Amino acid sequence: MTDHNNTRSARAQTIDDLSEDALGVGSTDLRTVRDLLLRPRQVLEAWMTQGATAAGRYARPLRLYLALNGVLMLIQFLNGGSANLLRGLPPEVLLPAIEASGKTRDAFIADADGWMSLITVPLLATFYVVAATPLLRWWDPERLGWRRGFRAACAYLNAWTVPLLPIAWFIYGTGPLALLASLTMAVLGLVAFLRMGRGRWYRSTLLGVVKAVILTAAIAVIGLLGSTLVAAIGLYAGTVS
Numbered sequence: 001m002t003d004h005n006n007t008r009s010a011r012a013q014t015i016d017d018l019s020e021d022a023l024g025v026g027s028t029d030l031r032t033v034r035d036l037l038l039r040p041r042q043v044l045e046a047w048m049t050q051g052a053t054a055a056g057r058y059a060r061p062l063r064l065y066l067a068l069n070g071v072l073m074l075i076q077f078l079n080g081g082s083a084n085l086l087r088g089l090p091p092e093v094l095l096p097a098i099e100a101s102g103k104t105r106d107a108f109i110a111d112a113d114g115w116m117s118l119i120t121v122p123l124l125a126t127f128y129v130v131a132a133t134p135l136l137r138w139w140d141p142e143r144l145g146w147r148r149g150f151r152a153a154c155a156y157l158n159a160w161t162v163p164l165l166p167i168a169w170f171i172y173g174t175g176p177l178a179l180l181a182s183l184t185m186a187v188l189g190l191v192a193f194l195r196m197g198r199g200r201w202y203r204s205t206l207l208g209v210v211k212a213v214i215l216t217a218a219i220a221v222i223g224l225l226g227s228t229l230v231a232a233i234g235l236y237a238g239t240v241s
Helices: 002-023 027-038 040-050 061-078 083-087 091-101 105-139 146-171 176-197 205-240
Strands: none
Touching: 027 040, 027 061, 027 146, 040 146, 040 176, 061 105, 061 146, 083 105, 083 205, 091 105, 091 205, 105 146, 105 205, 146 176, 176 205
8 A cells, every 4th residue: 555655646746747847837836826816824924934935835936926927928928919008108209219210110019019028027027026025024023034025025926916817818908808907906916915914914904905005006106117117118129129
């Protein structure tokens, strides 16, 4: 019986290794995603008290965050890249750049979009961590250092991003569905904070809601700044490339 169990364990480990090698996703990642959906507060506590891998139970918060953003990059690419952001710019901003490039409108947008699609998700993801880390560190009663504050920010952003994936396609689109998806994204951010942070970042529900709104607003503002920077880079790249 022991040999049989060992064989099953070895086979399961082999399948897990193959899955991680082929897809970059193993059983640890799937367990982490599942628990972020079902019990995010317990996942946060494990990451904060047992180290970045929660004693081997969960994926590292930063590693998972990078993987989730990789999925978002793929969704953005399949949905047409960042061209919608360019087309939404005011004519007085877009037209002079097109004229300076000496290209047609479509050629300019294609060149600019190539650069923007490459940097949008990584840049904004970095900005979100920068916005969340000092607030979560400040609100933690244990006065976490910057290292664990950074880990907490990645944990929160993971808890926000996982339920966001099913509607991410619409966020990168246009029209009413994109607006609805963006509003849903904000609500998911509030819910992620409230589900994950009770007992660590807040104790009363009212205070939790206030802090969730502050954090979501801070991320929205820095996201707007990041999007402005991405558009500026796109305009420059479309002009000189």
